[in-house]
Amino acid sequence: MLGNFTYCNPTKLYFGQNALDGLNEELPKYGKNVLLVYGGGSIKKNGIYDKVIDILKANKKEIYEDAGVMPNPTVDKLNEGIERAKAAKADLILAVGGGSVCDYAKAVSVSVNCNDDAWDKYFIRFEDVTCDIIPVGCVLTMVGTGSEMNGGSVITNHEQKLKIGHVFGEKVFPKFSVLNPEFTYTLPKYQMVSGIYDIMSHILEQYFSGTDDNTSDYIMEGLLRSLIHSANIAVEKPTDYEARSNIMWIATWALNTLVAKGKTTDWMVHMLGQAVAAYTDATHGMTLAAVSMPYYRYILSYGTAKFARYAVNVWNVNPEGKTEIQIANEGLDIMEAWMKKIGLIMNITELGATKAILDGMVKSTLIMDGGYKVMDADDIRAVLQASF
Amino acid sequence: MLGNFTYCNPTKLYFGQNALDGLNEELPKYGKNVLLVYGGGSIKKNGIYDKVIDILKANKKEIYEDAGVMPNPTVDKLNEGIERAKAAKADLILAVGGGSVCDYAKAVSVSVNCNDDAWDKYFIRFEDVTCDIIPVGCVLTMVGTGSEMNGGSVITNHEQKLKIGHVFGEKVFPKFSVLNPEFTYTLPKYQMVSGIYDIMSHILEQYFSGTDDNTSDYIMEGLLRSLIHSANIAVEKPTDYEARSNIMWIATWALNTLVAKGKTTDWMVHMLGQAVAAYTDATHGMTLAAVSMPYYRYILSYGTAKFARYAVNVWNVNPEGKTEIQIANEGLDIMEAWMKKIGLIMNITELGATKAILDGMVKSTLIMDGGYKVMDADDIRAVLQASF
Numbered sequence: 001m002l003g004n005f006t007y008c009n010p011t012k013l014y015f016g017q018n019a020l021d022g023l024n025e026e027l028p029k030y031g032k033n034v035l036l037v038y039g040g041g042s043i044k045k046n047g048i049y050d051k052v053i054d055i056l057k058a059n060k061k062e063i064y065e066d067a068g069v070m071p072n073p074t075v076d077k078l079n080e081g082i083e084r085a086k087a088a089k090a091d092l093i094l095a096v097g098g099g100s101v102c103d104y105a106k107a108v109s110v111s112v113n114c115n116d117d118a119w120d121k122y123f124i125r126f127e128d129v130t131c132d133i134i135p136v137g138c139v140l141t142m143v144g145t146g147s148e149m150n151g152g153s154v155i156t157n158h159e160q161k162l163k164i165g166h167v168f169g170e171k172v173f174p175k176f177s178v179l180n181p182e183f184t185y186t187l188p189k190y191q192m193v194s195g196i197y198d199i200m201s202h203i204l205e206q207y208f209s210g211t212d213d214n215t216s217d218y219i220m221e222g223l224l225r226s227l228i229h230s231a232n233i234a235v236e237k238p239t240d241y242e243a244r245s246n247i248m249w250i251a252t253w254a255l256n257t258l259v260a261k262g263k264t265t266d267w268m269v270h271m272l273g274q275a276v277a278a279y280t281d282a283t284h285g286m287t288l289a290a291v292s293m294p295y296y297r298y299i300l301s302y303g304t305a306k307f308a309r310y311a312v313n314v315w316n317v318n319p320e321g322k323t324e325i326q327i328a329n330e331g332l333d334i335m336e337a338w339m340k341k342i343g344l345i346m347n348i349t350e351l352g353a354t355k356a357i358l359d360g361m362v363k364s365t366l367i368m369d370g371g372y373k374v375m376d377a378d379d380i381r382a383v384l385q386a387s388f
Numbered sequence: 389m390l391g392n393f394t395y396c397n398p399t400k401l402y403f404g405q406n407a408l409d410g411l412n413e414e415l416p417k418y419g420k421n422v423l424l425v426y427g428g429g430s431i432k433k434n435g436i437y438d439k440v441i442d443i444l445k446a447n448k449k450e451i452y453e454d455a456g457v458m459p460n461p462t463v464d465k466l467n468e469g470i471e472r473a474k475a476a477k478a479d480l481i482l483a484v485g486g487g488s489v490c491d492y493a494k495a496v497s498v499s500v501n502c503n504d505d506a507w508d509k510y511f512i513r514f515e516d517v518t519c520d521i522i523p524v525g526c527v528l529t530m531v532g533t534g535s536e537m538n539g540g541s542v543i544t545n546h547e548q549k550l551k552i553g554h555v556f557g558e559k560v561f562p563k564f565s566v567l568n569p570e571f572t573y574t575l576p577k578y579q580m581v582s583g584i585y586d587i588m589s590h591i592l593e594q595y596f597s598g599t600d601d602n603t604s605d606y607i608m609e610g611l612l613r614s615l616i617h618s619a620n621i622a623v624e625k626p627t628d629y630e631a632r633s634n635i636m637w638i639a640t641w642a643l644n645t646l647v648a649k650g651k652t653t654d655w656m657v658h659m660l661g662q663a664v665a666a667y668t669d670a671t672h673g674m675t676l677a678a679v680s681m682p683y684y685r686y687i688l689s690y691g692t693a694k695f696a697r698y699a700v701n702v703w704n705v706n707p708e709g710k711t712e713i714q715i716a717n718e719g720l721d722i723m724e725a726w727m728k729k730i731g732l733i734m735n736i737t738e739l740g741a742t743k744a745i746l747d748g749m750v751k752s753t754l755i756m757d758g759g760y761k762v763m764d765a766d767d768i769r770a771v772l773q774a775s776f
Contacts, residue, residue, distance in 0.1 A: 001569075001633040004404030009397065015649070016392030181389075215614040215634045215641075222610030226603040245389040246603045249649070253603075261403070261637070 001262040002212045009256055011149045012176045015249070017241075019180040020051060026137060026176045027059040031091030034061045035084060035134075037105045039069045039097045046186045048141060052096055064088035066108075069097065072156040072163060072277055072284070073104040075119045081108040082118065085134060095138045095174075098195075099145025099284075102138045103153040106172055109134040110153075123155050123164040129172065138177040143184050143248045144195030144285060146202060146255025148177035156278060161364050163274040179252070181245040185238060192238060193343045194285030196231045196247060200224065201273075201288040202254040205266045207310070208296075208303060209370050214262040221313045223250050223259070228314070228338070235342045266371030269295055272383060275364040282351035289344035290351055293336050294386035298379065303372035304328050348387045358384060389650040390600050397644055399537045400564040403637070405629075407568040408439060414525060414564045415447040419479030422449045423472060423522075425493045427457045427485045434574045436529060440484055452476035454496075457485065459672070460544040460551060460665055461492040463507045469496040470506065473522060483526045483562075486583075487533025487672075490526045491541040494560055497522040498541075511543050511552040517560065526565040531572050531636045532583030532673060534590060534643025536565035544666060549752050551662040567640070569633040573626060580626060581731045582673030584619045584635060588612065589661075589676040590642040593654045596684075596694060597758045602650040609701045611638050611647070616702070616726070623730045654759030657683055660771060663752035670739035677732035678739055681724050682774035686767065691760035692716050736775045746772060 014022025027034075034056055043049040056063050066084045069077060085093065085108050095105035111118035113131040121127045138148045146152070151168035184192070207220045227250050233243035253259070272295060273287035280287075300307050308324045311317035311331020319327050336346070345351060353361070358381070365380045373379070402410025415422075422444055431437040444451050454472045457465060473481065473496050483493035499506035501519040509515045526536045534540070539556030572580070595608045615638045621631035641647070660683060661675035668675075688695050696712045699705035699719020707715050724734075733739060741749070746769070753768045761767070 001403065001637045002630060004402075004406045006400060006402050006410070008400040012394060012396040014392075014394050015389065018392045022394070212630065213617075214630070215611065215618075215637050218610035218614035218617075219607055219641075220610070221613075222606035222608070223603065225609075226606035229601075229606075230603075242390060242600065242602070245650075249389045249603050253607075253646075262633075 001214050001216070003262060005261055007257065007261060008170050009149060009173065009258075010170060010175075011173045011256075013149065013179055013252070014176065015179045017180060017182055019178045020055065020139065022176065022178050023052070023055045023139075024059065027056070027061065030135060032060065032062050033064065033089050033091045035064045035066055035088045035090040035093045037066045037069060037081070037093055037095045037097070037101055037108070039067070039071075039101050041067065042186070043096055043141060048096060048139070048183055052094070052139060064090065069101045069104045071100050072281055073100050073107070073154075075155055075157045078104065078107050078111065078118055078155055082111050085112045090134050093134055093136045095136060096141065098140070098142025099147040102136075102140070102147035102174065103145065103155070105136045105138070106147070106151070106153040106168065106174075107155055109136045110168065110172055119155065119157060122166045123157070123162075126166060129168060133171055136174045138174045139183070140177060140179050140248070141183045142187055142191060142195060143251045144198035146251055148174060148179065149252050149256040152255070154274070158278070161278045161360060163278040164366070165270075165274070179248055181241060181248045184244055184248065189235070189238065189343065191283065193235065194283045195251070196227070196234070196285070196342065197289045197339070197344050198285035199247070199251045199254050200227055201269050201285070201292065203227070203259065205269055206260050206263050208299075208306060208372065209264045209266045210262070212262060216259045216262050220259050223254060224314045226250055231342060264370035267368045268371055268375060271366045271368060272380070275361045276348050276351060276353055278364050279357045279361055280348075280352040286345040286351055287348070289339060290346060290348045291383065291387045293332065293346065294383045296332055298383050298386070299371060299373045300328055300332070301325070306372075307331060348384070353388065355388070389602050389604070391650060393649055395645065395649060396558050397537060397561065397646075398558060398563075399561045399644075401537065401567055401640070402564065403567045405568060405570055407566045408443065408527065410564065410566050411440070411443045411527075412447065415444070415449065418523060420448065420450050421452065421477050421479045423452045423454055423476045423478040423481045425454045425457060425469070425481055425483045425485070425489055425496070427455070427489050429455065430574070431484055431529060436484060436527070436571055440482070440527060452478065457489045457492045459488050460669055461488050461495070461542075463543055463545045466492065466495050466499065466506055466543055470499045473500045478522050481522055481524045483524060484529065486528070486530025487535040490524075490528070490535035490562065491533065491543070493524045493526070494535070494539065494541040494556065494562075495543055497524045498556060498560055507543065507545060510541075510554045511545070511550075514554060517556060521559055524562045526562045527571070528565060528567050528636070529571045530575055530579060530583060531639045532586035534639055536562060536567065537640050537644040540643070542662070546666070549666045549748060551666040552754070553658075553662070567636055569629060569636045572632055572636065577623070577626065577731065579671065581623065582671045583639070584615070584622070584673070584730065585677045585727070585732050586673035587635070587639045587642050588615060589657050589673070589680065591615070591647065593657055594648050594651050595698070596687075596691060596760065597652045597654045598650070600650060604647045604650050608647050611642060612702045614638055619730060652758035655756045656759055656763060659754045659756060660768070663749045664736050664739060664741055666752050667745045667749055668736075668740040674733040674739055675736070677727060678734060678736045679771065679775045681720065681734065682771045684720055686771050686774070687759060687761045688716055688720070689713075694760075695719060736772070741776065743776070
C-alpha cells in the first residue's frame with residue numbers, strides 16, 4: 001500500500017431480498033419532493049416501479065418523474081433532467097435502474113444548482129463541484145457499473161462523439177443504495193453477461209497497473225475468482241440467487257474505490273470501449289469485451305510478471321516448466337475462451353464499428369497514463385485495428 | 389451473499405507516511421476541548437506524542453489528557469476515563485495508540501452521557517447506546533484489532549474474571565483514523581507478531597463459518613495470502629514499509645464488518661483467548677495463537693470441506709491423490725509450522741495459565757453459536773486442556 005491516500009465511503013447499502021424495506025429507513029431523512037429517475041420502462045413491467053411508488057406514497061412524498069434515461073445517457077437528456085429537478089424543487093433524486101440511471105442521477109444532482117454548463121464544467125474541464133448537491137439514492141436493477149457506491153458518472157455527447165466519465169468525490173456518492181439480487185433476474189442474458197464483463201474489466205484495469213505488490217492485488221484476485229465462479233453458475237441458471245447475489249456484491253466492491261488504493265490504475269480498456277460506444281452506441285460491457293484481448297496482448301510484454309501471476313492465481317495455470325511469458329499467454333488464452341463461452345462479443349465489427357470510423361474512434365479515445373504502457377495514437381490505432 | 393444485511397462504514401481513513409496531516413482536516417470539525425487518550429507513554433519516547441500535541445495546539449485546541457490505558461483496559465480505568473471526559477467537557481476524544489486505546493476511547497465515548505453503569509449496561513447486558521456519543525478519532529500506533537474502523541470495544545473486569553467485547557453500531561465507529569505504517573516500527577517484535585495473529589484470527593473466525601460459498605470467503609482468502617506474504621517480510625525486516633503498510637491495511641479490512649457479510653461468523657477462538665486473558669492478562673494475539681490449533685483440530689471434522697479449501701487456496705496444498713480430511717489436516721500442519729516460525733506462543737502454559745485456573749477459564753468462556761460446531765462446557769474444557 002504505497003503512497004498517501006484517504007478512504008471514505010459513506011454510502012449505506014441495503015442488501016438482500018428485503019432490501020427495498022430500506023427505503024422506509026431512508027426516506028424520512030429527506031424533504032417531501034422526490035424526483036424518480038428511471039429508464040425505458042422495464043421497471044413498470046417487472047413490478048419494481050409499483051413497489052417503489054407504494055413506499056414513496058406511504059412515506060407521504062410528492063413524486064415527480066423523469067423517465068427515459070437511455071443506456072448511454074446523453075448531454076441532451078442531462079439538460080432535460082436538470083430542468084425537471086429544478087421544476088420539482090427536488091429534495092431527493094431516487095434513481096431506479098442500472099448504472100446509467102444512477103450515473104445520470106448523479107450528473108443531475110451536481111448540476112441543478114450550478115449556473116455553468118454541466119457538460120463543459122464536469123466532462124470537458126473536469127472541474128470540482130462548487131454548488132449545493134441534491135442527495136441521490138439508488139434502487140439497483142442491473143449490475144455492473146458500481147455506480148451505486150461511488151462518485152462516477154459517464155455522459156455521452158453524440159454531437160461531439162465523446163463519452164466521458166467524471167469521478168466525483170464522496171459528497172456525490174449515493175447516500176444509500178438498495179441492492180436486491182432478485183431485481184436483476186428479468187434482465188436479458190445479453191445485458192447480464194455484459195454487466196459481468198464490465199465488473200471484470202473494472203477489476204482488471206486496476207489490477208494491471210503499478211509495480212507494487214499490495215493487498216489490493218490480493219483482494220482483486222479473490223473478487224475475480226468469485227466472479228468467474230458465480231458467472232459460470234448464473235449463465236446456466238440466471239435465477240440462482242446466491243450466484244446473482246455474489247455478482248451484485250462483487251460489482252459494488254470492484255468500483256467503490258477500495259481496490260484502487262495503492263494502485264495507479266489503468267482504465268485504457270474503458271477509454272477504448274467508450275470511444276467505440278460514442279460511435280456505435282453499443283452496450284457498455286460488450287465494448288469492453290471486444291477491445292480487451294487486443295489491448296492485453298498489446299501490453300503484455302510491459303507487465304509480463306503480473307500477467308503471469310494473474311494466470312496462476314486467477315485461472316489456475318500450472319506454471320511448472322514454463323517461461324513467464326508462456327504462463328502469461330496461457331492465462332489470456334483461458335480467459336479468452338471463457339469470455340466466448342459465457343457469450344461476450346469479442347470484436348467491434350459485431351457491435352457496428354466499421355473501418356470508416358476508425359480515425360474517429362482513435363481521436364475519441366482519451367489517453368490515461370496509469371497502465372504498464374502509456375499509449376499514443378499509433379498504439380490506440382493498432383489496438384482498435386486488431387479489435388475488428 | 390445469503391440473507392439480508394446492511395453495510396455502512398462512515399470512518400474516514402488517512403493512510404500513508406503523511407497520514408497525520410489528516411488531523412488538520414478533521415480537527416476544525418469539532419469543538420475546542422480534546423481529551424487525548426493514550427497508553428503507557430511509548431508515544432512520548434517515539435515522538436508521536438509531540439507531533440500530535442503540535443497539531444492540536446496549531447488548531448487551537450484545549451488539551452486534556454487521559455494516560456495509562458493498559459493493554460487489556462479495565463472497568464476501573466473506564467470509570468476513571470468517564471470522569472476525565474466529563475471534567476474536560478470533551479468535544480472530541482482522540483485516541484493515540486493501539487486497539488486497546490481505541491477500544492477504551494469508544495467505551496468512554498458511549499458512557500459519558502449515560503447515567504447507567506457502563507460495565508453493566510454494555511458488557512453484561514449488551515444494551516444499545518441511548519445517550520449522546522462523544523466523537524472519537526484515532527491515531528493508530530499498533531496494528532491488529534481493527535478498532536480504528538469498527539464499533540468494537542473490549543473491556544476487562546478482573547474482579548469478575550471477565551473480558552468482554554461489545555460491538556457497537558456505526559454511530560460509535562471512529563469518525564476518522566490516521567494510519568501511518570511507520571508509527572508501528574518501534575513496536576517490539578513480540579507485539580508485532582501478536583498483532584499479526586490477531587488479524588489472522590479475525591479473518592479465520594469469519595471464514596470458518598456458515599455453509600454458503602460467498603464472495604466474502606474469496607476476499608478473505610486474498611487477505612490471508614497477502615497477510616502471510618507480508619508477515620514473512622516484516623518478521624525479517626520490521627522496517628519494510630510496504631510489508632508493514634499491507635499488514636496495517638489488512639488489519640483494518642479484516643474487522644470493519646465487510647468480510648462478515650453473508651457469514652454467520654464463529655468467534656470462539658476470541659472467546660477462549662479472552663477467558664485465558666481474564667486470568668493471565670496475557671497479550672491478546674498470543675492468547676488467540678495458543679488456543680487456535682487445539683480449537684481448529686477439534687472442529688475440523690464438522691467443516692472439513694472448508695478446511696480443505698483453506699489448505700489449497702491459502703497454503704497452496706496440492707490436493708492431488710489426497711482425501712478431503714488429509715488435505716484439511718495438511719493445511720493446519722503448514723499453518724502451525726508457520727505460526728511457530730514467526731514466533732507465536734503456541735500454548736497457554738507459556739502465557740501463565742495453570743491447571744488450577746482451568747475451571748475458571750471454562751466458566752469465563754462465552755459460548756457463541758456461529759461456527760461449525762456449537763461448543764458446550766465439555767468441549768471448551770477439552771480445547772483448553774489441549775492448549776496447555
